[in-house]
Amino acid sequence: MxxxxxxxxDLDGPRINRHLYGHFAEHLGRCIYGGFYVGEDSGIPHEGGIRLDVVDALRALSIPNLRWPGGCFADEYHWRDGIGPKDERPVMVNTHWGDVEENNHFGTHEFLALCELLGAEPYISGNVGSGTVREMSDWVEYLTRAGDSPMARLRAANGRAEPWRVRFWGLGNEAWGCGGNMTAEHYAQEARRYGTYCRDHGDNRLYKIAAGANGADYAWTETLMKQIGHLGCQHIGSTPYHALSLHYYTITGPSWDAKGSATDFGADEHYATMLAAARVEELVAGHAAVMDCYDPSKSVGLVLDEWGTWFDVEPGTHPGFLYQQNTLRDALVASVHFDVFHRHADRLVMANIAQTVNVLQAMILTDPDSNAMVLTPTYHVFAMNRGHQDATAxxxxxxxxxxxxxxxxxxxxxxxxxxxxxxxxxxxxxxxxxxxxxxxxxxxxxxxxxxxxxxxxxxxxxxxxxxxxxxxxxxxxxxxxxxxxxxxxxxxxxxxxxxxxxxxxx
Structure with missing residues (x-):
C-alpha cells in the first residue's frame, strides 16, 4: 500500500529555529579531553589545543550552538578555576563522571575559542547547585562587559581585551536531581534570584534558560510558569528567565543498570527503542500545553537541551565515561526527533543532542589508539537535515x-x-x-x-x-x-x- x-x-508554518540543531559538550569521559581538546603539545593538527578535524566536521553541519560545561558537571564547576595560566589552575575531582581528576586546562577562554572556530554560539550552564549568585553574575560580567570593571580587567589580564557575545545562559542544570535535589517551588525561587543578578552588559542581551523538567514532570513546568505568568495571560512582562528546559533520553533496557547494548540487539529491541524515541512528541506537546495555559502568545521558549539514546557503555571502557557506539538505529532515533522538533517549532526553540564527541549519542568518535576520527550515522542525519535550519516549516x-x-x-x-x-x-x-x-x-x-x-x-x-x-x-x-x-x-x-x-x- x-x-x-x-x-x-505555499502555506507557511513556524520558523524552524536553527538552534534546534544544537549540541552539548560536558566534561565527561573523552568529550572534552581527547575529543575536542588534545592539548597544545599534541601531534594531532590543532589550534591552541583544539582538534581541527573535529572542528571542520562540525562546521560542515553549520553547528548553531554548543552547550557547556554540563550537565551534572556544571553544578560542581567553578569558573575561576579554569582561567589564567594553565599550570596555576587548581585540580578538581569530577565526582559525577568517573571520579577522575580534572586539571581545568580547558576552561572559559578555551571554550570560547572553540565556539569561535566552530562559528557556533556558546550556551553556558551556570552553577546553581554548589555555586553562588555572585559567582554566576561575575562570570556574565567577565565574558560580556566592555570598558573598565573588575571582571573586565581580570579578563584583559588573562589575554582577552574585548568581551565575547554570549546570549544563552542556563540557570543551573537538572535542579530536581544532580543540580541540587530541589523541589520545584524552591528551584523556582532560585531561578528568579539568579536570573535577577545575571545582567545584560552593553548590547549583549541574555537569554536565560531555567532548569526545567525531567521527562513527564508537568508539575515542574507549571510551577516555573506560575512565576512569570498567569492563566490565560497574553503577555509576559519583565521576567528573570526566558525559556524552560526539558530533558528526555531514549532508554529502553529493563533497568538503569542494564540499558541494553548499543550494537548487539534484535528487532524487538529496535522497535522498543523507536517507541521510546517517538515518545518525545508526547512530552514536547505536553509541556507546551502547560506553557500555553500561562503564555498563550508563546513568548517563553521550550528548550530540549539534553536528548538522545543512552545504552550500556562499550565493553572494556570506563563505566563513568558513557562511551557507546552509534548505529543506524541511533540515526533513526535522531531523524524521528527532528520531525517532532519541526512540528513543534512554534514553542520549541532549541535542542541539544547529548553529546557531541565520544559520549552517548555522539556525532563524532575519536580513537585514542590511532587518533582516527569517525563520523557516526547520527552525524549524517544532521548533515542531511541541515537545510531545515531557519527554514519555514x-x-x-x-x-x-x-x-x-x-x-x-x-x-x-x-x-x-x-x-x-x-x-x-x-x-x-x-x-x-x-x-x-x-x-x-x-x-x-x-x-x-x-x-x-x-x-x-x-x-x-x-x-x-x-x-x-x-x-x-x-x-x-x-x-x-x-x-x-x-x-x-x-x-x-x-x-x-x-x-x-x-x-x-x-
Whole structure:
C-alpha cells in the first residue's frame, strides 16, 4: 500500500529555529579531553589545543550552538578555576563522571575559542547547585562587559581585551536531581534570584534558560510558569528567565543498570527503542500545553537541551565515561526527533543532542589508539537535515493512515516525515523505522511546482551496522534513485530501516 499525503508548499508554518540543531559538550569521559581538546603539545593538527578535524566536521553541519560545561558537571564547576595560566589552575575531582581528576586546562577562554572556530554560539550552564549568585553574575560580567570593571580587567589580564557575545545562559542544570535535589517551588525561587543578578552588559542581551523538567514532570513546568505568568495571560512582562528546559533520553533496557547494548540487539529491541524515541512528541506537546495555559502568545521558549539514546557503555571502557557506539538505529532515533522538533517549532526553540564527541549519542568518535576520527550515522542525519535550519516549516497532511505495528502494549507508527521551505528550495525528510518492510510515499504538491529533485538515503544492510576507524563508511549517505516527481506528485520509495531526504527547487 502507498502512503498518500498532501503538502501545501505555499502555506507557511513556524520558523524552524536553527538552534534546534544544537549540541552539548560536558566534561565527561573523552568529550572534552581527547575529543575536542588534545592539548597544545599534541601531534594531532590543532589550534591552541583544539582538534581541527573535529572542528571542520562540525562546521560542515553549520553547528548553531554548543552547550557547556554540563550537565551534572556544571553544578560542581567553578569558573575561576579554569582561567589564567594553565599550570596555576587548581585540580578538581569530577565526582559525577568517573571520579577522575580534572586539571581545568580547558576552561572559559578555551571554550570560547572553540565556539569561535566552530562559528557556533556558546550556551553556558551556570552553577546553581554548589555555586553562588555572585559567582554566576561575575562570570556574565567577565565574558560580556566592555570598558573598565573588575571582571573586565581580570579578563584583559588573562589575554582577552574585548568581551565575547554570549546570549544563552542556563540557570543551573537538572535542579530536581544532580543540580541540587530541589523541589520545584524552591528551584523556582532560585531561578528568579539568579536570573535577577545575571545582567545584560552593553548590547549583549541574555537569554536565560531555567532548569526545567525531567521527562513527564508537568508539575515542574507549571510551577516555573506560575512565576512569570498567569492563566490565560497574553503577555509576559519583565521576567528573570526566558525559556524552560526539558530533558528526555531514549532508554529502553529493563533497568538503569542494564540499558541494553548499543550494537548487539534484535528487532524487538529496535522497535522498543523507536517507541521510546517517538515518545518525545508526547512530552514536547505536553509541556507546551502547560506553557500555553500561562503564555498563550508563546513568548517563553521550550528548550530540549539534553536528548538522545543512552545504552550500556562499550565493553572494556570506563563505566563513568558513557562511551557507546552509534548505529543506524541511533540515526533513526535522531531523524524521528527532528520531525517532532519541526512540528513543534512554534514553542520549541532549541535542542541539544547529548553529546557531541565520544559520549552517548555522539556525532563524532575519536580513537585514542590511532587518533582516527569517525563520523557516526547520527552525524549524517544532521548533515542531511541541515537545510531545515531557519527554514519555514510546512505541514504534511495525510490522506491515508501511516503504517503501525504493535510494540508490547503500545503501537508504533513506522513512517515519519516533515518538510520545510527556504531560499526557493523544498526539503522533505522521511524515515522508515520498519526493520523488515519497505514503504512507498506519494505526496501531492500544492501551491508550487518542484523541479531538479535530488535525493539522498542513509541505510545499511542491518540496523546494528556502525562506522569504525577500519570501516568509516559502512553507514553513510548516498544518492537515492527511488524518488520521482511528476505532475505535481512526489513519489518516494523508502527501503526498510532507512532515512531519506529530498530537495527540489521551487
Amino acid at each position: 502507498t502512503i498518500e499525503a498532501v503538502l501545501n508548499v 510546512l505541514r504534511v497532511d495525510l490522506r491515508t493512515p501511516l503504517p503501525v505495528r504493535p510494540v508490547g502494549d503500545a503501537t508504533l507508527t513506522t513512517v515519519s516525515m516533515s518538510a520545510s521551505r527556504k531560499d526557493g528550495r523544498l526539503l522533505v525528510s522521511l524515515s522508515n523505522l520498519g526493520a523488515e518492510a519497505a514503504a512507498d510515499v506519494e505526496i501531492e504538491l500544492r501551491g508550487g511546482a518542484v523541479t531538479a529533485v535530488d535525493a539522498r538515503i542513509l541505510t545499511s544492510g542491518a540496523l546494528p551496522d556502525h562506522n569504525t576507524p577500519q570501516a568509516p563508511s559502512v553507514v553513510a549517505p548516498r544518492a537515492h534513485d527511488g524518488v520521482t516527481v511528476d505532475a505535481g506528485r512526489l513519489r518516494v520509495h523508502l527501503p526498510a530501516h532507512s532515512f531519506v531526504t529530498v530537495t527540489g527547487a521551487l
